[in-house]
Amino acid sequence: MAFLKTQERTKERFSLLLLDLEEYYFEHHTAYHVTTSSKKERKVRGSFKVCSRSVIFDPEDLAEPILKIPLRDCKKIEFVSRENNPFNEPRPSAISISCLQVIYIKEGNVIAPYRNERGAKKVTFQLEGWSKTEDVVQTLLQLHRASCLDKLGDQTAMIAANLQSRLARSSFDKNCFQSVAEKPHMECAVEMVMPLVSNPGHVCITDESLYFQPLNGYPEQVIPIKLHSVRRIYKRRHGLRPLGLEVFCTENDFCSDIYLKFYKTADRDEIYYYIATFLENHVTEHTAESYMLQWQRGHLSNYQYLLHLNNLADRSCNDLSQYPVFPWVVDDYTSVRLDLSNAATFRDLSKPVGALNKERLDQLLARYRGMPEPRFMYGSHYSSPGYVLFYLVRVAPEHMLCLQTGRYDHADRMFNNIGDTWKNCLEGATDFKELIPEFYGNDCGFLENKLRLGLGRKQNGSLVGDVVLPPWASDTRDFLQKHRTALESQYVSEHLHEWIDLVFGFRQRGSEALAAHNVFHPLTYEGGIDCDSIEDPDQRIAMLTQILEFGQTPTQLFTIPHPQRITPRFQNITRSPSSNSPVSDLSPASQSEDSSFEDLTEEIRRHPVGYNTTLKMFSKELKDFQRSMSFSNMALSSCLMLADGKTAVCSSWDNNVYFYSVPFGRRQDTLMGHDDAISQMCWFDDRLYTASWDSTVKVWQCAAEGSNHKRSQFQLLAELEHDAGVNTIGLNPAGTLLVSGCKDGAVTIWDTSSYGTLQQVHCHTGTIHHVAFSPDSRHVLSVGADSCMKVTDVQTGMVISTVKAVEEQRCFCWDGNSVLCGGRSGDLLLWDLLSNTVTQRIPAHSGAVTAMWMSELCSTVITGGEDRQIIFWKLQS
Numbered sequence: 001m002a003f004l005k006t007q008e009r010t011k012e013r014f015s016l017l018l019l020d021l022e023e024y025y026f027e028h029h030t031a032y033h034v035t036t037s038s039k040k041e042r043k044v045r046g047s048f049k050v051c052s053r054s055v056i057f058d059p060e061d062l063a064e065p066i067l068k069i070p071l072r073d074c075k076k077i078e079f080v081s082r083e084n085n086p087f088n089e090p091r092p093s094a095i096s097i098s099c100l101q102v103i104y105i106k107e108g109n110v111i112a113p114y115r116n117e118r119g120a121k122k123v124t125f126q127l128e129g130w131s132k133t134e135d136v137v138q139t140l141l142q143l144h145r146a147s148c149l150d151k152l153g154d155q156t157a158m159i160a161a162n163l164q165s166r167l168a169r170s171s172f173d174k175n176c177f178q179s180v181a182e183k184p185h186m187e188c189a190v191e192m193v194m195p196l197v198s199n200p201g202h203v204c205i206t207d208e209s210l211y212f213q214p215l216n217g218y219p220e221q222v223i224p225i226k227l228h229s230v231r232r233i234y235k236r237r238h239g240l241r242p243l244g245l246e247v248f249c250t251e252n253d254f255c256s257d258i259y260l261k262f263y264k265t266a267d268r269d270e271i272y273y274y275i276a277t278f279l280e281n282h283v284t285e286h287t288a289e290s291y292m293l294q295w296q297r298g299h300l301s302n303y304q305y306l307l308h309l310n311n312l313a314d315r316s317c318n319d320l321s322q323y324p325v326f327p328w329v330v331d332d333y334t335s336v337r338l339d340l341s342n343a344a345t346f347r348d349l350s351k352p353v354g355a356l357n358k359e360r361l362d363q364l365l366a367r368y369r370g371m372p373e374p375r376f377m378y379g380s381h382y383s384s385p386g387y388v389l390f391y392l393v394r395v396a397p398e399h400m401l402c403l404q405t406g407r408y409d410h411a412d413r414m415f416n417n418i419g420d421t422w423k424n425c426l427e428g429a430t431d432f433k434e435l436i437p438e439f440y441g442n443d444c445g446f447l448e449n450k451l452r453l454g455l456g457r458k459q460n461g462s463l464v465g466d467v468v469l470p471p472w473a474s475d476t477r478d479f480l481q482k483h484r485t486a487l488e489s490q491y492v493s494e495h496l497h498e499w500i501d502l503v504f505g506f507r508q509r510g511s512e513a514l515a516a517h518n519v520f521h522p523l524t525y526e527g528g529i530d531c532d533s534i535e536d537p538d539q540r541i542a543m544l545t546q547i548l549e550f551g552q553t554p555t556q557l558f559t560i561p562h563p564q565r566i567t568p569r570f571q572n573i574t575r576s577p578s579s580n581s582p583v584s585d586l587s588p589a590s591q592s593e594d595s596s597f598e599d600l601t602e603e604i605r606r607h608p609v610g611y612n613t614t615l616k617m618f619s620k621e622l623k624d625f626q627r628s629m630s631f632s633n634m635a636l637s638s639c640l641m642l643a644d645g646k647t648a649v650c651s652s653w654d655n656n657v658y659f660y661s662v663p664f665g666r667r668q669d670t671l672m673g674h675d676d677a678i679s680q681m682c683w684f685d686d687r688l689y690t691a692s693w694d695s696t697v698k699v700w701q702c703a704a705e706g707s708n709h710k711r712s713q714f715q716l717l718a719e720l721e722h723d724a725g726v727n728t729i730g731l732n733p734a735g736t737l738l739v740s741g742c743k744d745g746a747v748t749i750w751d752t753s754s755y756g757t758l759q760q761v762h763c764h765t766g767t768i769h770h771v772a773f774s775p776d777s778r779h780v781l782s783v784g785a786d787s788c789m790k791v792t793d794v795q796t797g798m799v800i801s802t803v804k805a806v807e808e809q810r811c812f813c814w815d816g817n818s819v820l821c822g823g824r825s826g827d828l829l830l831w832d833l834l835s836n837t838v839t840q841r842i843p844a845h846s847g848a849v850t851a852m853w854m855s856e857l858c859s860t861v862i863t864g865g866e867d868r869q870i871i872f873w874k875l876q877s
Contacts (some may be wrong), residue, residue, distance in 0.1 A: 014058040016197040017402040024052040029126040068103040071147040079137040092130040114406030153537025172204040176222040182206040193259040259318040288557040298834040313554035320385035321548040333419035333470040354432040355517040379519040384551030411456030417468040444476035483718025497562040505558035506815035522802040562777040566816035579594045651678035684735035693725035718755040732777040749823030759797035783809040813854040
C-alpha cells in the first residue's frame, strides 16, 4: 500500500510502531536479556532500545518475543556493579529493572495483539559494551522521572528538553555526502514523519542533494534524495502548525519520498525555497486552478485530479489525521450487475454522506437546533486515523495495534463487508466516513487477508478474513477495476465538482456549508483554534490530541463554485430535409424538439454587398418558404428571434437595427445605432448588444410598451470601445459576461454589470469570425481568418489550447469540449478539443458555411451557407 513505502527501507522486526503515540526512539545498544531458572542462567542476545517512555528489547532469535517495559510501570531501575570475585566467574555490570508490567510483542514472530503480563517482575539486561551501562542507567532514570510526573504537559516538556539536548549535542555527519564536491547550504534539526510516528534527526541540504540523518540510525544511517530527481514539494501543516515539508520524486504517486517536520517555520521555509529555486528550470509549478483546467479538458482523470487536490489541501499519506480523502461514488452494492448507465447506481455527490439519509438528517438537524454554540451537525468526521486504518488493517496491522494500544478492534466492528460498510454510512448514527484512494487504485491487498492475521471471530462464529465484495465483483481485482470505472464514468465526471465544493470548495464553510448540511465540529477546520494560545500545557496537549484523533477538514482550495467537467455532447448528427434541399433518405428532425422556434430566418453575415437584403421566413413544420420583408437597400448582417416568439430583430450594413413583428408581418421600430455596419447582435433581459465595424459595442435598454410589443424608447447604457472593427460578439448563459472579437485578432471579455474590461488577448493574426463562451462560462472559443481555433481561459486570460484547422472556419457551436464548426468547404467538422482531432466530417453545403444555430437542449442544429440553403440537423445521443 502507498503509505507502507517507508517500511521498505528496513527489514527489521522492530518498528517505530511498537512505541506509544508521540514517543521517540533515542538510542540502542547490543545487549543480553538474562534470565535465571533452576540456578541456570540463560542469555538471549538482541538490541536494547532506549525510548522516551519505554524500554524495548528486540531479540536476534526470531522465535523470542520482543519485550516492552513502559517506564511509568517501573518501580526501580538500578545499576548492578561488575563482580570480580576470584572464586566465581566474573559477572559484567547489568541493568536491573523492577516493574509491574511487561508487554510481549510478536510472539512466535507473528503479528498479533500484544500480551500484557502484569505483576511484580525483575528484568535484567547486560550490555555487550558494559562500560556504557552506568550512563544508560542514568538516562533511563531521567526518562523514568519524566514518565512519572503527574501532569502530561510536564512529562512532554521534560522529554522534549531531553530530545533537544541530544539534537544540540550532535550534527549531520558530512562523511555521508555522496560526492566530495558537494557544497552544504544549511542543516538543522528535524523529525521525519511517518504514519502515527516520527523520527528525530538532522537534515542537510547541499547543491546536489537533500539528506536526512536519523538520531538513532533507524531505519538507516542516512536517507539521501537527489535534487534533480525531485518533482514536487509542498509545505504542510503538522500538528496544526506550519512546520511540515513533503518531497515527491514522482509526478502522480500520492506517497511522498520524505516528509519532514521542522521545529522552526523559518528553517522549513528556507529549505523549501532553496529546493523551489533549484526546481524553477526543471519542474512546472501547479496550482489548484491549473489542475482544474487540465481536469476540465480531460487531460487529468478524476482519480488524478482528486489526488492533486488532496496534495494541495495538505492531505498526506504520512499523516493519518490528514489522509487523502476520496468519495463514495457507487450506491449499488447489492446488484449482480453494475449498471453505470443508470443514474440510480450512483451516490448523490451534491450532499455529504451525513445528508444522504433524510430521516437521519432530520434527527441530526433537530439536535443541531437545540445545541449551544458552537453548533455542529456531525459528531464525527469523514476522515480520521481510525477510519483510515479501519480500511487498511489487513495490510497495516501494526499501525492498528499502535493506534489501539496493542489491540485490534472488535471483530464485528472490523471492515468485513463493503456493502454493509456503505449501509452503515447511510444509516449509522455517528458514521459519516468517506473512502480513501486505495478503493480506486490497483493494489487489492487491503481487501485480502494475505498475512493470515488473526483478526478475531465474529458473533456468528466466523473468522474475519477477506472483505466480502458486492455481487457484481467476481474478485478483488474486478472490484477495483469496476470501482475505478465508476469513478471515471460520465455521471461522476458531470457531478464530481459538487463533491469538490463540499470537501475542498465554497461549501466547506460558512453559510453555504450550513445550507448544504455540511457543518462539522469547529475544531476540525483549519484555523478553528490556536493551540499555542492555550497556556495550560495539559489542556493544550489534550486539545491537540483530540483534534488529531478526530480528523481534520482539508485546506479550502476554492471559494467560488467549482466548474463542471467538460463532457462531450455531440455524438451523432443526422441531416433532415431542408429548404431547397431534396434530401429524402435522411431522418427528419422532430418537430417538438424546439417548439418555440416556429418560423426560421436565414441568417446572412459579412457577405458581398450583392447578397440578398431581405428577411426570409420559413416554416419548420411545412419545410417551405412563408414570407419575406425588405428593410434596406444594403445586406442584412445578423438576425435573432426574441423569447416572446413574436419579434425578430435584424441588423444591417446600413448601420441600423430593425424590429419586425411576426404576427403583424411588418416593421415595428428602427434603431439608428452606429457609424458603420452592424456586424452582430445579442439579446438578454431587454438589453440589446450591437457590435459594429465602427470599433464599438453598444448596450441598449429596449423595454417593450403595451400589447403590441412596440419598442419606441431605446436608452443607450454603455459604449464599449475597441481598437478595431468588431466582427462578432457573444454572451455567456447568465448574461454576466460579454466577449467580442475584432478585425485585428483581439478577443476582449467584458463584465456586463460594470462594463469594464476583464481580459484582452491578441490571439489571432487576422479577423475573428466567431466567438462564444463554454456552457460553464470558464472558457471562450474563437475562430478566425488564420484558420485557428483558440480556447482562452476567462479567469486568467491565458490561451490554453490552439488548433490549426486545414481550412478557415467561419462559425461553430460547442459544448465546451467538442466543437461543431463550418468552414469554407461547406462541410461540417466535429472537432475533439482534447485530442485536437477531427472526429467526423459531414457533407453539408456546396458553398462556405456562414451561419450556425443550436437549440438550448443541444438537440437541433440549423446551418446556412453561401449556397443559400438552410439545413436542419438532429443531434442524436
